[in-house]
Amino acid sequence: MPIKPRLILIISLFTCLICATLGTYFDSFLYHQPIVQITSTSQVSKKKVEDTYQNKDHETVQKVTGYFLNTKNKGQKVSFKNTYTDSQAIDYRYFRGQQAFVNPKLNELNQPKRDTIIVLLISITFSLLVVFMHIRGLKTILSVLINISIFYLALQLNQINNGQYLFLIISGLTIILTAITLFIVLGNNKQFLVSFFSTISSTFLALGISIVVLSLTHDQGIHYETIDYAVQPFKTVFLAEVLLGVLGAVMDETTDISSSLYELKLEHPLITKFQLFKSGITIGRELIGPLINVLFFIFMAESFPIILLFLRDENTIAYTLSRTLTLGFTQSIISSIGITLAVPITSLFSTLITEVKQH
Amino acid sequence: MTVLCIILLILLICICGWNGLAIFFSLGLNFFLIILSLIAITGGFEPISVFTILTLILLSTTIFINTKQPLTAKTAFFTSLIIIIGLIFIIVPISYFAATHGFGVEDSDEIEGFTLAIGISFQKISIIMIVLSSLGAIAETSIAVASSLVELLDYNPLLSNRDIVRAGKEIGGKIVATAFNTLFFSFLGSFLSLIIWFIQLHYSLSTILNHKILIGEIISLLIGVIGVILTVPVTIWLLNKYRKKV
Numbered sequence: 001m002p003i004k005p006r007l008i009l010i011i012s013l014f015t016c017l018i019c020a021t022l023g024t025y026f027d028s029f030l031y032h033q034p035i036v037q038i039t040s041t042s043q044v045s046k047k048k049v050e051d052t053y054q055n056k057d058h059e060t061v062q063k064v065t066g067y068f069l070n071t072k073n074k075g076q077k078v079s080f081k082n083t084y085t086d087s088q089a090i091d092y093r094y095f096r097g098q099q100a101f102v103n104p105k106l107n108e109l110n111q112p113k114r115d116t117i118i119v120l121l122i123s124i125t126f127s128l129l130v131v132f133m134h135i136r137g138l139k140t141i142l143s144v145l146i147n148i149s150i151f152y153l154a155l156q157l158n159q160i161n162n163g164q165y166l167f168l169i170i171s172g173l174t175i176i177l178t179a180i181t182l183f184i185v186l187g188n189n190k191q192f193l194v195s196f197f198s199t200i201s202s203t204f205l206a207l208g209i210s211i212v213v214l215s216l217t218h219d220q221g222i223h224y225e226t227i228d229y230a231v232q233p234f235k236t237v238f239l240a241e242v243l244l245g246v247l248g249a250v251m252d253e254t255t256d257i258s259s260s261l262y263e264l265k266l267e268h269p270l271i272t273k274f275q276l277f278k279s280g281i282t283i284g285r286e287l288i289g290p291l292i293n294v295l296f297f298i299f300m301a302e303s304f305p306i307i308l309l310f311l312r313d314e315n316t317i318a319y320t321l322s323r324t325l326t327l328g329f330t331q332s333i334i335s336s337i338g339i340t341l342a343v344p345i346t347s348l349f350s351t352l353i354t355e356v357k358q359h
Numbered sequence: 360m361t362v363l364c365i366i367l368l369i370l371l372i373c374i375c376g377w378n379g380l381a382i383f384f385s386l387g388l389n390f391f392l393i394i395l396s397l398i399a400i401t402g403g404f405e406p407i408s409v410f411t412i413l414t415l416i417l418l419s420t421t422i423f424i425n426t427k428q429p430l431t432a433k434t435a436f437f438t439s440l441i442i443i444i445g446l447i448f449i450i451v452p453i454s455y456f457a458a459t460h461g462f463g464v465e466d467s468d469e470i471e472g473f474t475l476a477i478g479i480s481f482q483k484i485s486i487i488m489i490v491l492s493s494l495g496a497i498a499e500t501s502i503a504v505a506s507s508l509v510e511l512l513d514y515n516p517l518l519s520n521r522d523i524v525r526a527g528k529e530i531g532g533k534i535v536a537t538a539f540n541t542l543f544f545s546f547l548g549s550f551l552s553l554i555i556w557f558i559q560l561h562y563s564l565s566t567i568l569n570h571k572i573l574i575g576e577i578i579s580l581l582i583g584v585i586g587v588i589l590t591v592p593v594t595i596w597l598l599n600k601y602r603k604k605v
Contacts, residue, residue, distance in 0.1 A: 245548025
């Protein structure tokens with residue numbers, strides 16, 4: 001892209017993002033729930049508390065002063081008493097500059113308003129994507145927006161069917177999202193075909209193997225009922241989560257391997273099928289370890305708060321892990337199987353599809 | 360679960376040879392270390408200090424087990440460290456303002472019967488969770504960029520710093536785009552049950568936009584993405600710095 005249109009594009013994007021962030025800061029008139037702008041806080045009292053497990057904490061009462069930003073009391077000064085603990089598991093410590101929702105019935109602060117901060121962070125991320133990656137950054141943003149819309153539509157469809165066909169819908173969703181994401185990254189070419197078929201085959205093969213193994217072992221040691229928010233049916237929701245979760249990592253891998261093999265083929269047109277396959281395995285090997293770790297850390301981190309709660313309430317480690325981590329761990333293992341399988345599968349598809357090209 | 364682990368081990372050995380064994384056991388080791396840190400935090404150790412040590416160890420196992428090339432490993436390790444320290448400066452104010460720590464209303468069933476004043480700051484835990492979620496992706500990106508550049512240098516050691524910057528930007532853009540997808544889909548998977556819940560109970564847009572758990576997850580995702588984007592220039596810069604000394 002020539003410099004000038006690009007500059008105009010970047011400036012207009014920045015303007016949009018700044019407006020969106022400022023917009024959410026002044027959007028309280030759109031909310032039905034009363035919102036206050038906090039202007040000062042002061043500590044009223046602080047006392048030690050101890051529970052039955054000798055966990056020591058403090059309970060602090062703070063006086064929070066501010067003024068209403070919306071409803072008919074707009075502009076009116078108001079103050080609340082707010083109690084919080086040091087752990088802040090479900091309570092909040094408020095401070096100056098925050099905006100917070102008020103529960104009108106109980107006349108107390110409910111929770112902080114979070115839309116400004118999240119829109120600000122989204123704006124920062126989008127700006128960085130465009131500044132550092134130019135057109136590729138724009139494509140990434142586009143693919144995210146499309147993916148989220150389709151994801152949402154698929155779940156609406158699931159709701160219409162009362163969740164009966166959840167797994168079928170998510171499988172279809174997986175195929176569509178893979179096609180769109182890879183198409184936007186790679187464009188319409190042979191490499192797209194290789195990546196697409198490899199991604200789909202590896203993820204579904206990994207999931208298929210796992211489903212068979214899990215039913216043969218009667219889900220021994222896995223507590224599906226510990227799934228977040230206990231959305232029914234547990235097992236289907238879990239498998240659907242696994243399917244979606246591993247998709248990105250496998251796509252990452254298949255695009256890497258297929259593009260390296262494509263370049264190799266260009267440089268050495270006489271390379272044999274077997275050599276190409278072997279190079280694919282060699283390239284892929286390097287990718288497996290780091291990718292497994294990426295997903296593993298994310299799946300583990302999600303359970304930290306609940307693990308700590310279990311451990312602090314003097315549950316044994318074995319019991320704690322069985323109630324909190326079996327799903328995250330199983331998800332990591334299934335994903336790892338998919339990531340590992342993707343290496344030979346992509347190498348194979350690369351060999352097959354590049355072969356077709358020669359004729 | 361045991362059978363699945365065995366299948367994974369066999370596949371890893373088939374494809375990666377003995378290094379597959381290393382990958383498998385580093386996964387086990389990482390699991391053990393994370394649990395050990397949580398036990399240490401429960402035992403009263405300061406969460407941030409425990410986690411600083413854990414981060415250093417996890418980074419080392421992730422990078423040094425998977426990368427044999429010394430220049431790549433060194434560059435990737437210090438890049439990840441710089442990025443994570445830098446990210447802390449973004450994470451801390453954001454996590455204070457967004458206050459997404461601890462548990463949400465939807466967790467009520469799960470945490471019913473627990474005493475919640477356990478004396479561990481969930482705000483600190485939430486910062487730790489965000490760092491851990493981005494750690495793997497940052498290390499992976501840095502390894503990928505550094506190893507591609509080191510390979511270029513192997514072919515042509517006379518490349519100037521400027522050539523490296525140009526090549527690094529080109530390679531980096533591609534790597535960030537795919538790493539972005541890795542992060543994006545792994546979070547999309549975990550949004551699934553939450554979004555089904557939102558739709559079932561007809562949550563309003565205003566509730567969703569301020570939702571404690573959802574916003575918390577999105578923050579983790581975005582911080583990971585920001586980390587990955589910034590990893591590319593830092594990797595290029597450090598590689599240029601280190602390679603003169605090789």
